[in-house]
Amino acid sequence: MFDGDPYLTQVKYVRMIGPRRAGQLARLGLYTVHELLYHFPREYVDRSRLISPFERHSGDxxxxxxxxxxxxxxxxxxxxxxxxxxxxxxxxxxxxxxxxxxxxxxxxxxxxxxxxxxxxxxxxxxxxxxxxxxxxxxGDGESLHAGRIVPVYPSTGGVTQRMMRTFVHAALEQWHQGYREFLPRRVMDEEGLMALPEALKQVHFPDSHALAEQARRRFIFEELFLFQLQLALLRRNIVRMQKGHSYEPVSELTRKYIAGLGFMLTAAQRRVVGEIMADMDGPHPMNRLLQGDVGSGKTVVAVLMLLRAVESGLQGALMAPTEVLAEQHYLSLTRSLVPLGVRVAFLSGGVPAKERRALLEQIAAGEISIIVGTQALLQKDVEFKKLAVAVIDEQHRFGVRQRGNLPQKGVHPDLLIMTATPIPRTLSMTVYGDLDMSVIDALPPGRQPVRTYYVAPEELSRVFKFAARQVAEGRQAYVVCPLVEESEKLDLQAAVDLHRQLAAGELHECRVALLHGRMKRSDKELVMEQFRSGNLDVLVSTTVIEVGVDVPNASVMVIVDADRFGLAQLHQLRGRVGRGDSQAHCILSARLRSREAAERIKAMKASQDGFYLAERDLQIRGPGDMAGVRQSGMPEFRLANIIRDRDLLGTARRWAKALIGDDPELRAGEYHLLRLALERYNKEGSGYHHIG
Incomplete structure (x- = not known):
């Protein structure tokens, strides 16, 4: 018997639950009947075949x-x-x-x-x-716990599997007929999807393995489809926006900047610049993701975009996730643009109050053309006079809200999101499905592959002596380890101690400096400038040098405890060397305590293709564990796995685009229930409803 609205009814009203058990279910995030029924089994145990114990072996x-x-x-x-x-x-x-x-x-x-x-x-x-x-x-009811295919649920202390099965079964008996199918009929028919009420029964208490798979496929498609529908609506909303500004044609300032680079733009860079400039000339705000492997020249592309705003009397902002990376951008832009008469400013949480107040006044008055900073740019008191271009670097480290917040500082500014962490296509269809894509798929000419090696920690002394020989030949080296101080939880060698050890040991004849995120801004700037100018030989650092550091003379990268890093992060660190004419070396030292760590090291030795490594990282670690994916808005799907279900993801994407193309408002009578489902999906916090 159907008893009320499952989306609104609290679980305590399910037979045999009550207030005390409802409190236990709340620990699993299950507050309503709908949430209980959408708490799907993680696996099934086949207890349908009754077997005599006298016919089996011990241990079966x-x-x-x-x-x-x-x-x-x-x-x-x-x-x-x-x-x-x-x-x-x-x-x-x-x-x-x-x-x-x-x-x-x-x-x-x-x-x-x-x-x-x-x-x-x-x-x-x-x-x-x-x-x-x-x-x-x-004899007065069907079996739930034995004699059938039995569901096994994600659970928690206080709620046993027997209790979960009993609660779900009771909820199904009371409420499953209260569900109405919301997927459009043509989608259901063409994709062969099981109807919602029947799918709920079969996903929890299947009559066969085949029916369990059919039911799970229906719910996997459902959540992928609703998410893709959200992305399609977001793209439609962006296309509807009208920019509050326009740009002058490219002029002398841009030509002077290009002439001062000292190198020609690659064909890939020129193609991407063309795509961006075409977007900037359009009536709608640009919303573009720029992917490019380490050292491919994304920053130059971003500067050309910022300069277009400056030449038009408008402002641009560049936001980076860490103070060190933001400082690197600021120093780079200062060196190249200030001589051209462009005012560049830096804003972060570490800027002194008096200096900050003066900066905010100049930004609000439009006196500063380009503002580089961290998340400090998002604070309420930061006001732009005429923000036209927003660039976000290393987006995967920011949350989705932050991606949406920077453009709100202007009237629909053009947005460019950059990442040197190549994004597998399966991820880009989810996290970045609302963006247009540009890819710089070629490195500048002359870049040599970096030779990559693995060594056990006991061999590090030999590695550091090799680094000393490279320094004696006129090269420079990085030594990277994960932590700044010893941690009781992680048995890692800290950067501070390693710096002290190397300066007194294998690298005592080298000029060795330490760089980490807790140093004062002025001290970090001094160390980086000394290393860049060749007045330091070896930089012992935490991962603050992962991105944005460009020292062509550096030829050695030693990564200590490499098993503590993700594959994408290892590739980023390796990309700090090999930027000059000499052969570069990346040495990975680790105790391979897990299969995943060994797979990452193997992949690093096998390839220098960032896109291949990103796909491999996704396969090794899974979508939920990818560095930055959670922050980036990767939805926590109940059943879907974007690696395993990539074909269904593509199908869901095609249907979402088709439906929004047919009826952008989903106003047709047949879409009424779908629109309600989408609104519920938003309220659950699964989608992108808080953007745009």
Whole structure:
């Protein structure tokens, strides 16, 4: 019987739950009937085949049915109570064993028939089943826990699998008919999808493995489709916006900047610049993602975009995720643009209050053309007079809200998002599906592949001596480790201690400096400028040098505890060397404590293609563990896996685009329920509803 709206009804109203159990379910984030019914099984255990224990081997997991002959407790030691029931089946007598479950004896009266599932042990002439699950056969209802394909749920302390199955079954009986199909009929028919009420029954208590898979496929498609529908609507909203500014044609300032670079733009850079300039000339705000491997020249492209704003009497902003990276951009832009008469400013949380107040006044008055900074640019008191261009670097480190917040500082400014972490196509279709894509797919001429090696930690002394020889030949080196100080939780060698050790040991003849994120801004600037100018030989650093640092003379990168880094991060660090004419080397030192760590090292040695490594990283770590993916707005799908389900992701994307193309408002009668489902999806926090 259907009893109210499952989307609004609290779980405490489900039969057998009540307020106390509802509190336990709340720990799983299950507050409503709908959330309970959409709490899908993580796997299934097939207990549908009843097997005689006398036909199986010791150690097998079996499901058997028997009639209780007798039941007794014994306590072999303090704290352990064993309940053993003698059970009769067609082939003879076996024993079912429970540990520390005193209530079992009261349930197992002689003559009671019981489904038993558990591990079989043979010994001393008798057969025992260590019970993992059981169900008393009453004859007045279907079996939930044995004698069928049984669901296994993601659970938590206080809520057992038996309880979850009982609660879900009760909710299904009361509410599953209250669900109305919201997917359009033509989508259902062409994709062969199971109807929603039936899918809910089969996903929880399937009649067969085939029906379980059909039901799961329906829900995987459903969540991918709703998410892609959100992205399609977001793209449509952007196209509807009208920019509050226009640009003058490219003029002398840009030509002077290009002439001062000292090199020709690559064909890939020129193509991407053309795409960006065409967007800037359009009536709608640009919303573009610029991908490019390490050292491909994305920053030059961004500067050309910023200069177009400056030449038109407008402002541009460049936001980076860390103070060190923002400082690198600021110093680079200052060196190249200030001589051309362009005012560039830097804003971060570390800027002193008096200096900050003066900066904010100049920004608001339009006196500063380009503002470089960290998330400090997003604070309420930062006001631009005429922000036309917003550039966000290394977007994967920012949250989705932050991506949406910087453009709000202007009237629909043109937005360019840059990343040197190549994004697998499967991820770009989800996290960045609302953006246009540009890719710089070629490195500047003359770049040599970096030779990559793996060594055990015991071999590091030999590695540092190699670095010293490279320095003696006129080169420079990086040594990177993950932490600034010793951590009780992570057994890693800290940068501070490593710097002290190397300066007194293998690198005592080199000029060695330390760089980490907790240093004062002025100290960091001084160290980087000394290293860049060749007045330092070796930089011992944390990952603050992962991106944005360009020292062509550096030829050695040593990464300590490389197993603590993700594959994309290792590739970023390797990209700091090999920017000059000499052969570069990247040495990865680690104890390979896991298969994943070994796979990452293997991939690093095998390839220098950032896009290949990004796909490999996704395969090794999974979408939920990708560096920055959670922050980037990667939805936490209930069932979908964007690697396994990439084909269904593409199908969902095509349908979403088709439906929005047919009816941008989803106003047609057949889309009414779909629109309601999309609104609920927004309220659940799964989508991009808070952007744009």
């Amino acid at each position: 997991i079996v499901t058997v049915v028997g009639r209780v002959i007798s039941c007794q407790h014994n306590q072999p030691r303090k704290g352990l109570t064993v309940t053993k029931a003698a059970m009769e089946c067609a082939r003879g007598v076996f024993y079912a064993v429970w540990f520390n479950q005193l209530h079992i004896k009261k349930l197992l009266k002689p003559g009671t028939r019981v489904y038993i599932s558990g591990k079989l042990n043979k010994g001393f002439g008798h057969f025992e089943v260590q019970v993992q699950d059981y169900e008393i056969i009453t």
